[in-house]
Amino acid sequence: MPRLTIARIATDTVLGAGIYEQQVIARAPEALAAAGWTVEEAVIRSLRSPLAGTHRIPMGKVATAPASVRRLIGRALYPTDAIVHRMSLELPPSPHADVLTLHDVVSWKFPDESAPVPAAQDEIRRAAGVICVSAFSAGEAVDLLGIDEPHVVHNGVDARFYDATPLDAAGLAALGIDGPFVLTTGGASERKNLAGLAEAWPTVRRARPGLTLVLTGPPHPRRTALFHGLPNVVLAGMVDAAIVPHLMAAAEAVVVPSLYEGFGFPALEGMAVGTPVVSSNTSSLPEVVGDGGILVAPDGPSLAQGIIDATSGDPQVTITAARGRRRASDFTWERCLQGHAAVWAKVAARSSR
Numbered sequence: 055m056p057r058l059t060i061a062r063i064a065t066d067t068v069l070g071a072g073i074y075e076q077q078v079i080a081r082a083p084e085a086l087a088a089a090g091w092t093v094e095e096a097v098i099r100s101l102r103s104p105l106a107g108t109h110r111i112p113m114g115k116v117a118t119a120p121a122s123v124r125r126l127i128g129r130a131l132y133p134t135d136a137i138v139h140r141m142s143l144e145l146p147p148s149p150h151a152d153v154l155t156l157h158d159v160v161s162w163k164f165p166d167e168s169a170p171v172p173a174a175q176d177e178i179r180r181a182a183g184v185i186c187v188s189a190f191s192a193g194e195a196v197d198l199l200g201i202d203e204p205h206v207v208h209n210g211v212d213a214r215f216y217d218a219t220p221l222d223a224a225g226l227a228a229l230g231i232d233g234p235f236v237l238t239t240g241g242a243s244e245r246k247n248l249a250g251l252a253e254a255w256p257t258v259r260r261a262r263p264g265l266t267l268v269l270t271g272p273p274h275p276r277r278t279a280l281f282h283g284l285p286n287v288v289l290a291g292m293v294d295a296a297i298v299p300h301l302m303a304a305a306e307a308v309v310v311p312s313l314y315e316g317f318g319f320p321a322l323e324g325m326a327v328g329t330p331v332v333s334s335n336t337s338s339l340p341e342v343v344g345d346g347g348i349l350v351a352p353d354g355p356s357l358a359q360g361i362i363d364a365t366s367g368d369p370q371v372t373i374t375a376a377r378g379r380r381r382a383s384d385f386t387w388e389r390c391l392q393g394h395a396a397v398w399a400k401v402a403a404r405s406s407r
Contacts, residue, residue, distance in 0.1 A: 056091045056402045058082065059132055059148075062141040064099040064107040067272070071157055073319060074187070074209055075141050077387045078394060085391035089399065096132065098145055117144040121173040125149050137182075137401050139394075143174040151405040153183040153397060156204070158316025159194045166244050175199050182401045185394065187317045190338035205397050208342075209317050210387030215326035216379075218299035225297065226304060229290045235266040236332075236361055237305040238320075239298065242274035245314040247334065252280040253354030254311075254361065259285060261362045265306065270298075302327045307364035310334060313352050318342045322385055325378030330371050332360040342385075346378025 060082060062075050083093045099107035100114070109131060116127055128146035132138045138148035141155060156178065161170035171177075178184060178195070184204040186192035192204040226232070236258075242248055248269075255267055266286045269277060270293045281287045293301060302308055308324030310333040318339045324331040324347075331347030333339045334357075340349060348371075350360035364371055 056086075056089065056398075057133065057136040058086065058091055058093045058398055059096050059136040059138045060093070060141065061096040061098060061132065061138060061145050063113070063144060064097050064103055064105040066105060071141075073212075074155070074157070077210065077212075078141075078391065081387055081391045082394070085395045086398070089395075091398075094133075094136075096138075098131075111146075113144065116146055117171050119146075119173070121176055124173055124177070128152075137398055137405070139398070143171045143177070147177045147181070151401050152177070152181045153185070153401055154178065154181050155185045155187070156191065156195055156201075157187050158191050158314070159198050160243075160245060160314065160316070162198055163314070164243065164245050182404065183397045185397055188338040188341050190341055191316045205393070207390055207393035207397070208385055209319065209322070210385050210390045211319075211322050211326045211382055212299075212387070215299045215302070215323050216383075218303040218327050220304035221297065221300035225300065229268070229293065229301075230288045231266060231268055231290070233264060233266055234306050234365075235268045235288070235304075236307045236309050236365065237268050237270070237302060237324075238309045238311065239270045239293075239302075240312075240320055241271055242277040244276075245312060247311040247313045247352050248277055248280050250313075250352050250354050250357055251309065251311045252284065254358035255281075255284055255287065257355065257358035258361045261358075262365055265365060268301075268305070270301070299323070299327060302329055305329050307332050307361060309357070309361060310339060311352055311357050312336065312339065315339055321347060322382055325375075326382035328375055328379045330364040330375045331378055332357070332364050343378070344381050346374065346381035348374065 060079050097107035098109050124146040129149045132148045137151045139153040160167045185207050186204045187209050189206050192206045195201045195204050268288045270290045307330045310321045314337045321331050321333045321343050333343045333347050334352035335349040348360045350356040
């Protein structure tokens with residue numbers, strides 16, 4: 055009977071990669087049930103982590119250990135008869151049938167991101183299967199890391215975004231929002247291009263004086279510094295995941311100003327809700343957004359014009375948002391899991407020879 059172990063790092067913060075992990079882990083048993091697979095989860099935590107898990111390892115030392123040491127730890131950590139799908143490059147590889155997900159190559163390209171795991175490039179090349187979440191990321195992996203034939207499997211979007219009603223006035227007030235607003239969600243690393251958005255905002259304010267810019271995401275000094283003193287800006291911090299679809303549905307537009315994304319969950323989620331999306335025309339974002347949003351260059355003037363256009367009331371914006379909602383329906387977690395199941399089956403067939 056085929057056996058799959060999905061290994062992840064214990065965390066209490068769920069952003070883009072965390073959403074993916076939750077969905078794949080929850081749906082894998084059903085996706086593999088017809089083929090008779092057994093599925094188990096390995097939740098790896100550091101020695102001092104207070105979070106629940108199944109194994110403890112010295113995470114920092116393992117992440118920086120030589121490849122040979124990491125293979126030994128993987129041999130002790132994972133079942134010998136299982137396909138092991140690692141959700142993080144920090145985790146040691148399985149010496150038997152190692153599958154991993156590569157969301158992007160930002161660690162190798164952006165100095166303010168987490169440094170790459172020293173052994174990761176060699177481990178990626180040795181893996182029995184590599185899943186990339188976009189064709190763009192797959193191309194980056196081939197060009198930068200020398201991977202042969204990564205599998206492109208797009209992420210999905212949760213069905214609750216399609217059913218989301220706008221957050222009511224009381225809910226908005228609790229976040230400090232009063233009146234019409236545009237929304238940006240996510241992190242504050244340099245590639246998120248909040249600097250471009252901050253440059254754009256005064257121009258938007260002159261054209262749309264009643265509009266507020268709302269930014270959600272973990273508190274970060276870069277975000278705070280960039281938007282300090284700018285009028286009609288709300289830094290809402292981390293917002294409960296259950297509220298996010300309703301917040302997006304209440305927004306006049308969802309803005310994704312990034313310079314670089316491996317996929318782009320906020321753009322897809324905004325499209326699913328039916329809110330106009332203004333997105334940079336860079337990296338994976340055109341692949342996700344297609345004709346379902348307003349694609350602009352990631353500079354201040356272009357972002358400003360995109361937001362002004364999205365909030366103009368032009369009927370064409372409504373038509374574009376409707377296209378975005380239809381396009382988002384192609385990105386389902388069921389389809390995503392079918393793609394994963396095909397990779398797992400292919401690896402299992404090879405490893406049994």
